[in-house]
Amino acid sequence: MVRLIDVARAAGVSQGTASNTFNNPTLVRPALREKVEAAARALGYGGPDLRGSLLRTGKFNAVAVRPPSQWTIAESLRNPVFSEFLLGVGSVCDANGADLVVSSGRLDASGGTKALVDGMIFLRVEHMAEVEPARLRRMPVVVMDFDAGSEISSVHVDTRIGAREAARHLLDLGHRRFGIMSFLRDPGAARVFPPGTARPPAAAGTVVDQQKYLGYADALAEVGLDIAAIPMVQAEVNDARAAGLLLDAAPQATAILSMSVMQGIALLGEARRRGLSVPRDLSVVAYNDIEAATRCDPPLSTVDSLTRERGALAAKLIFERGPARHERLTPRLVVRASTASPRT
Amino acid sequence: MVRLIDVARAAGVSQGTASNTFNNPTLVRPALREKVEAAARALGYGGPDLRGSLLRTGKFNAVAVRPPSQWTIAESLRNPVFSEFLLGVGSVCDANGADLVVSSGRLDASGGTKALVDGMIFLRVEHMAEVEPARLRRMPVVVMDFDAGSEISSVHVDTRIGAREAARHLLDLGHRRFGIMSFLRDPGAARVFPPGTARPPAAAGTVVDQQKYLGYADALAEVGLDIAAIPMVQAEVNDARAAGLLLDAAPQATAILSMSVMQGIALLGEARRRGLSVPRDLSVVAYNDIEAATRCDPPLSTVDSLTRERGALAAKLIFERGPARHERLTPRLVVRASTASPRT
DNA sequence: AGCGAAACTTGAATCGATTCAAGTACGGAA
DNA sequence: TTCCGTACTTGAATCGATTCAAGTTTCGCT
Numbered sequence: 001m002v003r004l005i006d007v008a009r010a011a012g013v014s015q016g017t018a019s020n021t022f023n024n025p026t027l028v029r030p031a032l033r034e035k036v037e038a039a040a041r042a043l044g045y046g047g048p049d050l051r052g053s054l055l056r057t058g059k060f061n062a063v064a065v066r067p068p069s070q071w072t073i074a075e076s077l078r079n080p081v082f083s084e085f086l087l088g089v090g091s092v093c094d095a096n097g098a099d100l101v102v103s104s105g106r107l108d109a110s111g112g113t114k115a116l117v118d119g120m121i122f123l124r125v126e127h128m129a130e131v132e133p134a135r136l137r138r139m140p141v142v143v144m145d146f147d148a149g150s151e152i153s154s155v156h157v158d159t160r161i162g163a164r165e166a167a168r169h170l171l172d173l174g175h176r177r178f179g180i181m182s183f184l185r186d187p188g189a190a191r192v193f194p195p196g197t198a199r200p201p202a203a204a205g206t207v208v209d210q211q212k213y214l215g216y217a218d219a220l221a222e223v224g225l226d227i228a229a230i231p232m233v234q235a236e237v238n239d240a241r242a243a244g245l246l247l248d249a250a251p252q253a254t255a256i257l258s259m260s261v262m263q264g265i266a267l268l269g270e271a272r273r274r275g276l277s278v279p280r281d282l283s284v285v286a287y288n289d290i291e292a293a294t295r296c297d298p299p300l301s302t303v304d305s306l307t308r309e310r311g312a313l314a315a316k317l318i319f320e321r322g323p324a325r326h327e328r329l330t331p332r333l334v335v336r337a338s339t340a341s342p343r344t
Numbered sequence: 345m346v347r348l349i350d351v352a353r354a355a356g357v358s359q360g361t362a363s364n365t366f367n368n369p370t371l372v373r374p375a376l377r378e379k380v381e382a383a384a385r386a387l388g389y390g391g392p393d394l395r396g397s398l399l400r401t402g403k404f405n406a407v408a409v410r411p412p413s414q415w416t417i418a419e420s421l422r423n424p425v426f427s428e429f430l431l432g433v434g435s436v437c438d439a440n441g442a443d444l445v446v447s448s449g450r451l452d453a454s455g456g457t458k459a460l461v462d463g464m465i466f467l468r469v470e471h472m473a474e475v476e477p478a479r480l481r482r483m484p485v486v487v488m489d490f491d492a493g494s495e496i497s498s499v500h501v502d503t504r505i506g507a508r509e510a511a512r513h514l515l516d517l518g519h520r521r522f523g524i525m526s527f528l529r530d531p532g533a534a535r536v537f538p539p540g541t542a543r544p545p546a547a548a549g550t551v552v553d554q555q556k557y558l559g560y561a562d563a564l565a566e567v568g569l570d571i572a573a574i575p576m577v578q579a580e581v582n583d584a585r586a587a588g589l590l591l592d593a594a595p596q597a598t599a600i601l602s603m604s605v606m607q608g609i610a611l612l613g614e615a616r617r618r619g620l621s622v623p624r625d626l627s628v629v630a631y632n633d634i635e636a637a638t639r640c641d642p643p644l645s646t647v648d649s650l651t652r653e654r655g656a657l658a659a660k661l662i663f664e665r666g667p668a669r670h671e672r673l674t675p676r677l678v679v680r681a682s683t684a685s686p687r688t
Numbered sequence: 689a690g691c692g693a694a695a696c697t698t699g700a701a702t703c704g705a706t707t708c709a710a711g712t713a714c715g716g717a718a
Numbered sequence: 719t720t721c722c723g724t725a726c727t728t729g730a731a732t733c734g735a736t737t738c739a740a741g742t743t744t745c746g747c748t
Contacts, residue, residue, distance in 0.1 A: 016697070047480070049734055051402065057703090083427060087422060094418055102443065116404060136391070265639070360727070361727055399704075399706090400733055401733090
């Protein structure tokens with residue numbers, strides 16, 4: 001392998017001059033520069049090796065996004081909300097001339113992180129320990145929706161408030177009979193919870209999903225409804241039968257509170273198969289406003305949790321390299337055509 | 345910043361032993377290992393710095409995907425076909441415990457590449473020069489749909505054959521009156537080409553798109569039709585007016601040959617607005633089979649150009665680190681509900 | 689020619705680890 | 719007690735560049 005010093009020797013200059021030829025060409029007299037470049041070409045030298053310069057300069061010019069632990073890269077990319085988040089991060093990387101690294105949530109069982117990056121953005125952290133290795137490296141870290149202490153930057157979104165707004169919207173339209181489509185905490189078969197069934201305390205999958213449930217409960221309580229009295233289905237995100245189970249379990253529902261766009265779309269499909277017109281016979285709200293929500297028929301009313309904006313904000317915090325900051329965003333309801341007053 | 349040698353000194357062992365404690369724990373007597381670990385904790389040492397070990401070992405454990413030049417990271421991620429490709433690459437990264445790097449096509453105007461990766465996958469290369477810096481670094485490189493010489497691995501897909509199959513499918517169904525929806529070579533306003541209008545030689549945007557045009561032409565020629573006699577619109581991928589322009593320009597068409605799923609979906613929307621039923625009144629085929637094609641109404645018949653598979657294959661070639669290989673895949677037609685025989 | 693300033697070069701130190709040949713300590717066998 | 723092999727440890731060399739104080743050349747002026 002040709003090294004800088006080989007080029008320098010071949011060109012009859014010192015290594016320092018050779019280095020300048022590549023990094024500060026203006027410091028080198030043109031004739032000499034030419035000589036060094038010729039030597040480099042002759043030897044097939046492809047410019048300073050990144051490892052060496054990295055060691056000296058310490059800049060990687062890259063930001064990593066770490067999906068929730070256990071998610072593979074492929075699983076992450078398959079998730080449209082994750083992709084939307086990446087888009088936000090990516091746009092800020094573009095502005096800073098940095099690369100975007102998608103790492104696996106599964107790597108580094110050792111707890112070590114091997115990403116060659118200047119900073120990391122953690123999605124859905126569940127224990128401080130996940131962040132610890134990066135912190136020890138004094139690497140800028142941003143965690144999403146998790147409080148890792150005042151020393152570590154974080155970006156939060158008020159999921160509970162967003163969910164409350166969504167439910168209020170349906171209540172304002174006059175709905176009083178609902179169905180809830182939620183997630184399982186662990187992989188498995190869909191579970192149906194008829195009205196009044198005992199439910200796990202937070203009644204949903206991830207911490208974020210639990211906040212949605214609580215937000216729905218808040219709004220329902222405001223008009224004297226008990227969320228426990230509402231039929232609910234918990235299912236994996238791509239469970240094809242889930243929508244059907246819910247419509248069976250909540251036959252008189254005029255509106256469905258769901259926790260993701262994918263579920264919302266599945267509900268639209270199932271409603272259509274059953275000859276129900278959305279929103280005339282059934283209103284549907286979903287969570288997370290991604291492009292797919294605008295393209296389905298009818299376009300879904302959703303809670304926009306500012307996924308892309310949050311990605312961009314997190315990336316900005318990384319590049320700022322300032323003291324830790326804690327940002328909090330409030331989601332907003334986007335009303336489209338999947339919600340309307342119930343038939344009278 | 346704490347260094348390995350500081351830890352070693354604090355623990356009263358040599359640097360070599362300290363290194364082994366982290367990398368080959370079994371070589372170190374447990375008692376000593378414990379001492380080193382305690383020292384590391386006490387000093388807040390976060391494990392061997394990546395720069396140093398990188399310099400020695402040379403492995404980055406990451407693969408970069410380079411979008412077409414000029415594309416930013418955000419633009420790339422916004423492209424669903426690109427995302428699909430990433431998914432393929434990502435799944436192989438998962439299997440190899442590597443990270444996935446999305447770099448910008450815009451970086452490195454200098455021609456240098458600064459990606460900290462073991463290998464690079466280039467999408468839509470147009471000049472050898474784009475690949476040269478990576479090659480000089482003796483870094484494994486795979487280029488997609490471009491012949492960069494026998495020394496550089498490549499993965500090709502027979503776009504022309506795929507397009508020919510798509511057009512044959514419509515011809516077999518009995519269609520004889522078409523419209524073509526294509527791309528502009530450069531950004532700009534949509535252009536309408538009435539039948540028989542002079543067209544640029546390859547009549548489309550990128551080299552790959554040109555292949556689609558030629559493939560359509562091949563099939564049409566087989567039944568004696570001249571593609572130049574077919575109304576065509578060239579537009580940017582997200583030009584909202586394009587679908588309308590084409591349907592205006594080809595009022596008697598019974599089938600549309602389009603060059604992307606996004607265009608195909610736009611056509612479905614425009615047809616619906618005009619009260620045309622797809623596929624009864626109008627058949628539509630699109631190119632590239634991504635998930636969106638299965639979710640629209642009706643699901644689109646498309647040419648599956650094996651995007652994900654190609655991504656996975658390219659990544660495999662990177663990790664193999666063997667001699668250059670040249671793979672060629674044949675796309676296949678996926679018939680869904682957007683194509684049918686024309687009304688008689 | 690002589691001088692000083694400007695412009696360019698040099699070479700050694702440094703970045704933070706890994707590696708491996710050579711050395712030491714220890715325990716068991718003779 | 720001596721010797722030997724095993725099991726750890728050590729320390730120096732190495733990876734490939736960047737940096738910068740110190741040294742050298744060049745050039746314009748008088």
